[in-house]
Amino acid sequence: MVTFNQVVPQPLEGIYNPQSQIWATELAVPSGHLVEVMSASGKGKSTFLQIIYGIRKDFKGICQVNGKDIRHYSPAEKAELRRTKVSIVFQDLRLFPHLTGWENLQVKNQLTGHKTEAEMRELTERLGVAFLLDKPCGIMSYGQQQRFAIIRALCQPFTLLMLDEPFSHLDRGNIELCCALLQEECKHQQAGLILTTLGESYPLPYDTRLTL
Amino acid sequence: MLSKVLLQQKSRARLFIAATGSLLGTLLLLTAIQLYFDITYLFTVKADDVISPSFLEVNKQVSMLNTLSVSSSSFSDEEIAEIRAQKFIRKVGVFTPTQFSMWLTGELSANLPKLQTDMFLEGLPDDMIDVQNNRWNWEPGQKEIPIIIPSYYLSLYNFAFAPSKGLPQITKGTVTRIPLTLEITDREGHRVYYKARVIDYSDRINTIMAPISFINWANKEYGREQEGKRPSRLLLEVDNPSNPRFAAFLEAKGYETSKDKLKGGKQMALLQVVLLVVGVVGVFIVILSVLVFVLTFQLLISRASEAIRLLIQLGHDYTTISRFFNRYFLRLFLGIQLIAFALVVLVKLLMYQLFTENALEVPAYPHWAMFLWGLLFTLAFSLSGVRAIHRTVRRLAD
Numbered sequence: 078m079v080t081f082n083q084v085v086p087q088p089l090e091g092i093y094n095p096q097s098q099i100w101a102t103e104l105a106v107p108s109g110h111l112v113e114v115m116s117a118s119g120k121g122k123s124t125f126l127q128i129i130y131g132i133r134k135d136f137k138g139i140c141q142v143n144g145k146d147i148r149h150y151s152p153a154e155k156a157e158l159r160r161t162k163v164s165i166v167f168q169d170l171r172l173f174p175h176l177t178g179w180e181n182l183q184v185k186n187q188l189t190g191h192k193t194e195a196e197m198r199e200l201t202e203r204l205g206v207a208f209l210l211d212k213p214c215g216i217m218s219y220g221q222q223q224r225f226a227i228i229r230a231l232c233q234p235f236t237l238l239m240l241d242e243p244f245s246h247l248d249r250g251n252i253e254l255c256c257a258l259l260q261e262e263c264k265h266q267q268a269g270l271i272l273t274t275l276g277e278s279y280p281l282p283y284d285t286r287l288t289l
Numbered sequence: 290m291l292s293k294v295l296l297q298q299k300s301r302a303r304l305f306i307a308a309t310g311s312l313l314g315t316l317l318l319l320t321a322i323q324l325y326f327d328i329t330y331l332f333t334v335k336a337d338d339v340i341s342p343s344f345l346e347v348n349k350q351v352s353m354l355n356t357l358s359v360s361s362s363s364f365s366d367e368e369i370a371e372i373r374a375q376k377f378i379r380k381v382g383v384f385t386p387t388q389f390s391m392w393l394t395g396e397l398s399a400n401l402p403k404l405q406t407d408m409f410l411e412g413l414p415d416d417m418i419d420v421q422n423n424r425w426n427w428e429p430g431q432k433e434i435p436i437i438i439p440s441y442y443l444s445l446y447n448f449a450f451a452p453s454k455g456l457p458q459i460t461k462g463t464v465t466r467i468p469l470t471l472e473i474t475d476r477e478g479h480r481v482y483y484k485a486r487v488i489d490y491s492d493r494i495n496t497i498m499a500p501i502s503f504i505n506w507a508n509k510e511y512g513r514e515q516e517g518k519r520p521s522r523l524l525l526e527v528d529n530p531s532n533p534r535f536a537a538f539l540e541a542k543g544y545e546t547s548k549d550k551l552k553g554g555k556q557m558a559l560l561q562v563v564l565l566v567v568g569v570v571g572v573f574i575v576i577l578s579v580l581v582f583v584l585t586f587q588l589l590i591s592r593a594s595e596a597i598r599l600l601i602q603l604g605h606d607y608t609t610i611s612r613f614f615n616r617y618f619l620r621l622f623l624g625i626q627l628i629a630f631a632l633v634v635l636v637k638l639l640m641y642q643l644f645t646e647n648a649l650e651v652p653a654y655p656h657w658a659m660f661l662w663g664l665l666f667t668l669a670f671s672l673s674g675v676r677a678i679h680r681t682v683r684r685l686a687d
Binding site: 130132152153156157158159160161165171173175176180183184185187188189229233 | 290293294297596599600601602603604605606607608683686687
């Protein structure tokens with residue numbers, strides 16, 4: 078459960094869209110809801126996710142995650158939140174370029190112990206990147222890296238999965254594979270999902286669509 | 290996996306240089322501490338020195354008033370008791386003077402002039418005398434009195450008096466074979482004759498001695514009470530003549546001793562100042578070298594700061610990461626300290642050889658307190674290093 082109360086990020090002050098369903102208004106994202114956030118670039122899609130994830134603090138108003146002001150989370154509580162409740166796929170992916178695909182997944186999974194090695198291998202096979210497991214992420218194409226970032230996000234328990242323009246470099250076929258996988262995982266974990274997009278619609282059964 | 294992520298940017302060369310600096314700094318500090326203990330040892334324990342500085346003769350300053358017999362230069366019982374009560378004085382020996390006049394004659398051989406001199410004798414408790422000789426005793430009825438003279442009397446004769454007069458030099462053994470005659474004038478003015486013989490030489494005591502048993506007996510037998518009744522010289526056995534409190538005590542009381550033996554105190558003080566300066570410089574070098582080491586680690590951390598931030602964003606606790614760096618830091622740092630401790634034992638061995646070659650006797654093994662100080666430094670630097678690393682990582686967690 079995520080609630081926003083009169084939240085305005087400082088860089089968007091005075092220039093945000095008055096019709097925005099997120100900024101300077103009240104917003105509640107109930108647990109288990111699949112939400113699509115759509116807007117042109119520069120409207121604060123990434124900022125929105127990063128506020129919830131506790132990375133950005135340069136905003137007015139109050140953002141609560143699971144009933145607690147995100148600003149009041151201690152470093153240890155934030156780490157716990159990121160290990161067990163909220164998972165994210167960053168727009169810039171943030172993989173370790175010198176680590177192989179497999180090692181990048183292990184960085185997360187060794188922390189959470191959420192998936193078995195067989196399960197992780199199976200996920201890479203489903204998204205067609207199993208042959209890259211031993212390659213450093215730095216030399217992969219962006220689309221291949223996007224799929225590794227998505228799999229890494231799935232290597233932990235979560236009640237909310239956030240994806241920041243995750244399919245920007247994927248073809249239609251791969252997008253469908255990913256969407257099916259995400260839907261399956263969310264259902265399995267009874268988790269919600271927030272996905273941002275520039276306008277393209279993806280085959281996911283959204284409960285809510287928000288515009289910024 | 291953490292080390293693969295966090296230590297990807299580490300520079301082995303830089304770490305090696307920082308570690309070497311830290312090693313040398315620690316080694317310097319430990320060596321300075323050990324040197325301090327060695328030199329302190331040299332000045333306090335001089336077990337084999339012939340002229341032991343722990344025995345000192347003390348007398349009152351002689352002034353005009355003494356000469357005019359207005360004030361006395363002898364020690365009262367209260368004064369002796371007060372000296373005895375000082376903590377840094379182990380033993381007090383009283384020089385007992387004879388209370389009668391005497392005359393000494395001796396004939397070395399027919400072609401040498403007859404020795405004849407006014408004479409005095411003093412007695413000291415046997416346990417204060419540095420001569421072991423089984424002829425050193427006297428019992429009433431014994432006809433020959435054993436005498437001990439300072440060894441430098443003989444040197445004075447051999448190297449100063451005899452050459453200037455064209456006289457032959459004589460050995461210690463020769464002197465002990467010269468039969469001497471002691472002529473004592475008793476209370477009634479009668480002359481009593483005793484045989485006497487120099488039996489040994491003392492390096493410690495600056496007087497002509499007869500056994501205390503003879504002095505006491507003769508004073509009773511022949512002595513006139515008014516003459517030299519009270520002792521005017523004392524022999525003190527002190528723990529450490531370099532102790533500044535000892536010098537201060539003597540000065541406050543107006544007592545005199547041979548300055549030469551107190552000079553050790555001044556040299557000690559000078560050396561302590563020099564060592565203190567070396568120690569302070571050493572501490573600074575150690576602080577600098579350890580600082581370089583810690584800074585190298587902070588550079589390592591700041592180079593890995595992106596990776597650290599990302600790990601924290603992926604749900605790693607920052608304490609896990611600071612623990613990782615601290616383990617890495619402690620493994621290296623404590624390893625360096627261990628090597629420094631091992632090397633200081635080696636350095637100590639070399640110093641021991643150097644000291645021994647220069648005829649200075651020091652213990653062959655490092656002083657335990659040096660290790661204790663070293664451990665304290667290691668502990669302090671480990672703690673400050675660990676704290677600095679923890680804070681640096683903590684700053685990346687927000």
